[in-house]
Amino acid sequence: MAQLQTSIKKRVRAVILSASVIVLLVTAAAFVTYEAFAFRAQLVRDLSTLAAVIADNSAATLAFDNRAVAEDILAALRAEPDIVAAALYDREGRVFAKYPSTLETSMLPARLESDGYRFIEGAVILFMPVTQEQKPIGTLYLQSSFRRLYEQFWLYGTIVTAVLFGSLALAFILSTLLQKRISDPILALTQAAQTVSQRGDYSVRAPKLTEDELGILTDAFNRMLSETQENQRHLAEQARLLDLSTDAIIVRDMQNTIVFWNRGAEEIYGWTRAEALGKVKAELLYTEFPEPLEQIIGTLQRDNRWAGDLIQTRRDGARIHVSTRWVLDHDARGNPARVLITDNEITVRKQAEELMKSEARRLDALVEQRTVRLQETIGELEAFSYSISHDMRAPLRAMQGYAKALLADYKDRLDPDAMQYLDRISRSANRLDSLIQDVLAYSRVAKGEIGLHPVNLEALIEDILSTRPEFQAPQAHILVEKPLHRVLGHEAYLTQCLTNLLGNAVKFVPVGVVPDVRVRSERLDGKVRLWFEDNGVGIDPSHHERIFQIFGQVYPEKKYGGTGIGLAIVRKAVQRMNGEVGVESGLDKGSRFWLILNEVKYDN
Amino acid sequence: MTTDRAILLVEDNEDDVFLMKRALKGARVINPLFVVDDGQEAVDYLGGAGKFSDRGNYPLPAVVFLDLKLPLISGHEVLAWIRRRKEFESLVVIVLTSSNEASDLSRCYSLGANSYIVKPPSPEQLDDLAKAFKWYWLEYNQFKDN
Numbered sequence: 037m038a039q040l041q042t043s044i045k046k047r048v049r050a051v052i053l054s055a056s057v058i059v060l061l062v063t064a065a066a067f068v069t070y071e072a073f074a075f076r077a078q079l080v081r082d083l084s085t086l087a088a089v090i091a092d093n094s095a096a097t098l099a100f101d102n103r104a105v106a107e108d109i110l111a112a113l114r115a116e117p118d119i120v121a122a123a124l125y126d127r128e129g130r131v132f133a134k135y136p137s138t139l140e141t142s143m144l145p146a147r148l149e150s151d152g153y154r155f156i157e158g159a160v161i162l163f164m165p166v167t168q169e170q171k172p173i174g175t176l177y178l179q180s181s182f183r184r185l186y187e188q189f190w191l192y193g194t195i196v197t198a199v200l201f202g203s204l205a206l207a208f209i210l211s212t213l214l215q216k217r218i219s220d221p222i223l224a225l226t227q228a229a230q231t232v233s234q235r236g237d238y239s240v241r242a243p244k245l246t247e248d249e250l251g252i253l254t255d256a257f258n259r260m261l262s263e264t265q266e267n268q269r270h271l272a273e274q275a276r277l278l279d280l281s282t283d284a285i286i287v288r289d290m291q292n293t294i295v296f297w298n299r300g301a302e303e304i305y306g307w308t309r310a311e312a313l314g315k316v317k318a319e320l321l322y323t324e325f326p327e328p329l330e331q332i333i334g335t336l337q338r339d340n341r342w343a344g345d346l347i348q349t350r351r352d353g354a355r356i357h358v359s360t361r362w363v364l365d366h367d368a369r370g371n372p373a374r375v376l377i378t379d380n381e382i383t384v385r386k387q388a389e390e391l392m393k394s395e396a397r398r399l400d401a402l403v404e405q406r407t408v409r410l411q412e413t414i415g416e417l418e419a420f421s422y423s424i425s426h427d428m429r430a431p432l433r434a435m436q437g438y439a440k441a442l443l444a445d446y447k448d449r450l451d452p453d454a455m456q457y458l459d460r461i462s463r464s465a466n467r468l469d470s471l472i473q474d475v476l477a478y479s480r481v482a483k484g485e486i487g488l489h490p491v492n493l494e495a496l497i498e499d500i501l502s503t504r505p506e507f508q509a510p511q512a513h514i515l516v517e518k519p520l521h522r523v524l525g526h527e528a529y530l531t532q533c534l535t536n537l538l539g540n541a542v543k544f545v546p547v548g549v550v551p552d553v554r555v556r557s558e559r560l561d562g563k564v565r566l567w568f569e570d571n572g573v574g575i576d577p578s579h580h581e582r583i584f585q586i587f588g589q590v591y592p593e594k595k596y597g598g599t600g601i602g603l604a605i606v607r608k609a610v611q612r613m614n615g616e617v618g619v620e621s622g623l624d625k626g627s628r629f630w631l632i633l634n635e636v637k638y639d640n
Numbered sequence: 641m642t643t644d645r646a647i648l649l650v651e652d653n654e655d656d657v658f659l660m661k662r663a664l665k666g667a668r669v670i671n672p673l674f675v676v677d678d679g680q681e682a683v684d685y686l687g688g689a690g691k692f693s694d695r696g697n698y699p700l701p702a703v704v705f706l707d708l709k710l711p712l713i714s715g716h717e718v719l720a721w722i723r724r725r726k727e728f729e730s731l732v733v734i735v736l737t738s739s740n741e742a743s744d745l746s747r748c749y750s751l752g753a754n755s756y757i758v759k760p761p762s763p764e765q766l767d768d769l770a771k772a773f774k775w776y777w778l779e780y781n782q783f784k785d786n
Contacts, residue, residue: 427709429738433759434655440763441662469761 044222048215049208056207057200064196071192075185079118079160080153083180086116087164091176094124095166098132098174106133120159121179124166132174148175158182221250225257238265284358284379287365290372292316304358304381306351317377321348332362336375340364345382357386428472435465464503486526486612490636493520493534493566496527497555500535510550512542517556521564523633529609533617536602537629541570544627559635563615566631575621584617606631642671642778645702649675650682650718651736652710656759659766660705660736667770669778674698679713682706683721686728701731702783706753708737708744716747723752730784732777 090109097106106124113119113135122135123144131141145161153162159181166174221244228242238261244254275298278285284301288294297312305312305321312320318329324347325332335342343361350356358379367373439462443455450458497516501507507514523530542551552571557564575583584607603617610617610631621627647669651657657675664673676682682704685692692698704722708715715735722728734755735748748756760766 429759429761430653430656433738433761434653434659436761437655437659437662437763437766441659466762 044219044226045215048219049211052211052214053204053207056203060196060200060203064200068189068192068196071188072185075188076155076160079180079182079185080162083153083160083162083178084164086113086119087162087176087178090122090178091164091166094133094176095168095173098124098126098166099168103133107135107137109133110135111137116180118180118184119178120181121177123177125175125177127173129175145177148177151175217246218250221245221254225250225254228257228261232261232264238268284377284381286312286317286377286379287374288317288377289374292318294320295374301379304350304356304379305348323348336362336364337372345386346379348379356381356383358382429469432465432469432472436462436469439465486529488524488526488613488634490522491525491527491530492522493530493557494518496530497534500531500538504535506542507538512551512553514538514542514551514553514555517554520555520557520566521559522636523564523566524636525613525615525633526609529613533606533609533631536606537568537631540602541568541572541627541629544572545570546573560632562635563632564635566633568629568631569626570628571626574623574625574627575619576623577621580619580621583619642702642783644671645783646672646674646699647703647705648682648685648701649673649705650677650679650710650715651675651705651707652677653707656707659763660770663763663766663770664774666767667774669770669774671778672699674701678711679715679718680711682710682718683713686722686731703732703734703777705734705736708735708739708748716744716751719748719751719753732781732783734773734777 090113094106094109097103097109110122110124110133113122119135121139121143123131124133125148126132129148131144134141134144149163151163151165153160155161159179162178162180164176164178165172166176221242224245225242228240231237231240241258241261242254244251244258279299281298281300282303284304285296285298286294286301287296294312294315294317297307297309299309301312302308307315307320317323326344326346332342332344341361341363343359346358346360347355348358359382360380361378363376364372365374365376439458442450443458447455494516497520501514501516505511538553538555541553545551549571554569555567556569557566559565584603607617610633613633615631615633617629617631619627619629647664649657649660651660657677661673661675674685676685684690685698686700686704688695688698706715706718710718713721715737719733719735722731722733732754733752734757735753736757736759737744738759740758745756757769760769
C-alpha cells in the first residue's frame with residue numbers, strides 16, 4: 037500500500053519534473069543557439085566595419101610606403117581586445133605592417149586568401165582589399181578570437197543552469213501540490229478496491245474527492261460496488277438455499293476444477309468448501325465411473341446432461357455410492373462453460389440392493405441344490421419302482437406258477453385241504469402282485485391328482501388281516517376297536533398305508549414277544565385320526581423324522597427285514613390323500629403311529 | 641409248421657425257465673429249446689464263441705426269447721448287439737420281461753425288437769401265451785432261410 041502510494045506520487049512528480057526539465061532545456065538550447073548565431077553575425081559585422089576603417093586609413097601609408105604610420109594605425113587595434121592578429125600586405129602580398137608588432141610573421145597566413153571572412157578554430161579571420169581611387173594597392177588581414185563569445189556563453193550557461201534549478205525547485209513544489217490532486221482520488225479508489233478484493237467486503241465506498249474524470253470514475257466504481265453487493269447478496273441467498281439441500285450440489289468448470297461446493301457436498305464427502313474449491317473433482321473423490329469417461333463426456337455434449345451411479349471416496353476413506361446428475365451450462369456465446377452436478381448418496385440403497393442380489397443368488401443356489409436333490413430323490417424312486425416291477429413280481433409269478441403246476445400235475449394225489457392251501461397261496465400271490473402294481477401305479481400318478489372316495493376302513497382292515505397270517509393269532513394279537521370312522525381316501529393307498537403300519541407293528545418287536553396291536557379312531561373337527569398302538573421296540577424321538585424318509589431305516593435289515601421304504605410310502609400316500617402321518621414313541625416304549633384323514637360327511 | 645428250428649431262451653430266473661418250458665411243452669412246441677442265463681452267454685451262443693462254436697449241438701436259433709434284466713450284459717445290450725450284426729437282421733427277437741415301463745418298451749422297439757411281451761402274471765395266461773406263440777410264430781410266420 038505504502039509502496040503503491042509512493043509509486044503513484046513519484047510517478048506524477050516525475051512526469052511534472054521531467055516535463056519541466058525538458059521544456060527548460062529545449063528553451064535554453066534554442067536561446068543559446070540563437071545567441072551563438074547572432075553573436076557571430078555581430079562579430080563579423082563589427083570586424084568588417086573595423087577592417088573598412090583601418091583599410092581606408094592605411095591606404096595612404098601603402099601608397100606612400102610609410103611603414104611607421106601603418107604600424108601606428110594598426111597599433112590602434114589595441115582598443116579592440118578581441119583582435120589577436122592583424123597585418124597589412126602590399127600589392128605583391130608581402131607583409132607591410134603587422135599587429136602586434138612583436139608577432140612572428142610565421143603566425144600570419146603565408147599567402148593571401150580571397151577577400152571575405154572565414155571561421156577557423158576558435159577565431160574568425162578576414163581579408164579586405166585596400167584601395168586607392170578604386171584600385172587595389174594591398175590587403176588587410178584581421179583575426180578576431182571568440183573569447184568574448186565564450187565568455188558570453190559561460191554567462192548564459194550559468195544563467196540557464198540557475199534558472200533550470202530554480203524552475204525545478206518550483207516544479208517540485210508545484211508537483212507536490214498538484215500530484216495530490218491526481219493521486220489522492222486514485223489512491224482512495226485503490227484502497228477501496230483492495231478492501232473489496234482482500235476482505236470481499238462490497239459495502240465499502242471510495243470517497244469522491246474531485247468532480248473531474250476521476251470523480252466520474254469513482255462514482256462508476258461505487259455504483260459497480262453497489263450492484264456487485266446486491267448480486268453478492270442475491271448469490272449468498274441462493275447459496276444459502278443450495279446449502280439447505282441434502283444433495284451435494286457441485287459446479288465444475290471445463291477444466292474439471294470445482295468452483296462451487298455446497299454444504300450437502302461437505303456433508304456427503306467430508307471436504308469443506310475451502311478444501312474442495314479449485315480441486316479436480318474426480319481426483320479429490322477417486323471417482324469410479326460406470327462407463328468410460330469419454331462416453332460420459334460424449335453424452336454430456338450431445339444431450340447437455342448425463343445421469344448415473346458413481347462410486348466415490350469420502351475424506352475419511354469410506355467408499356460411497358452416489359446417484360449423480362450432470363447438466364452442462366453454456367456461457368453467453370454458447371460455449372460449454374461449466375457442469376452442474378447433483379449427487380445423492382445411495383450407499384444404503386446400493387448395499388440393500390447388493391444384499392438382496394446376493395440373497396437372491398443364495399436362494400437361487402439353494403433352489404438349484406434342492407432341485408438337484410429332488411431330482412435325485414425322484415431318480416431313486418424311479419429306480420425303486422423299476423426294481424419292484426422287475427424283481428418282486430418274479431417270485432410271485434413263480435409262486436402262482438408252481439401252485440398251479442401242483443394243482444394241475446398232482447391233482448389226483450392231493451387231498452382237499454392241500455388243494456385249498458394251494459389256492460390260498462395262489463390268491464395271496466395275486467393280492468401281493470396287485471398291491472405291487474398299485475404302488476407302482478401310485479408312484480406313477482404321484483405327480484398328478486388322484487380321485488378320493490369314501491373308504492370303509494373296517495372292511496379294509498378285515499380284508500388285510502384275513503389274508504396275512506402274521507396279523508393273526510397266535511403270531512400276533514391285533515385288536516380293532518370298532519367303529520372306525522369312514523374317511524375320504526384312495527383304497528389302494530390306504531391298503532398300502534395300513535399294511536405297512538400293521539406290518540411294522542408286528543415286525544419290530546423284541547425277540548419272544550407276541551405283537552399286541554390296537555387300532556382305533558377318533559374324530560378331530562372334520563378329520564379322523566387313526567391310531568396304531570403297538571408293544572414293539574419303539575423308536576427314539578431323534579429318529580422320528582428320519583423313519584419317514586426313503587430308506588430311513590433305523591433298525592438293521594438283517595434283524596427285521598424290510599426295504600426301508602414302507603413309512604416313506606405311507607407318508608407320500610397320506611399326503612396325496614390330504615392327510616398327515618406321525619408317531620409318538622420312545623425306545624422300548626412301543627410306538628403309537630397315527631394317520632389324520634378327512635372325514636366323510638354322511639349328509640353329502 | 642416249423643418244428644426243427646431252434647428257440648433260444650435268455651432268462652436268468654430258474655422259475656421262469658421252468659414255467660416257460662412247461663408252458664411250451666403244454667402247448668406242444670417240440671422245437672429244440674436252448675437256455676442261457678445271462679447276457680454274456682447269449683452273446684457267446686449267438687456269436688458261436690467257445691463251446692457254442694459247435695453248431696451241431698448249439699444250432700443258431702430262429703427265435704430268441706429275451707429277458708431284459710440279466711446278469712453281466714443287459715437284455716437291451718444283447719438286443720443292440722444282435723441288431724448291429726448283418727447275419728442276425730432277420731432273427732426274430734421277442735422281448736419277454738416283467739417290466740411294463742414305457743421307457744423299456746420304446747427302447748426295445750427302437751433297438752429292433754420284433755415283439756414285446758410282459759410276462760403273464762398268472763400260469764393260465766402263460767399257457768395261453770405259449771399256445772399263441774406256437775400258432776403265430778411257428779405255424780404262420782415265414783422265417784428267412786439261414
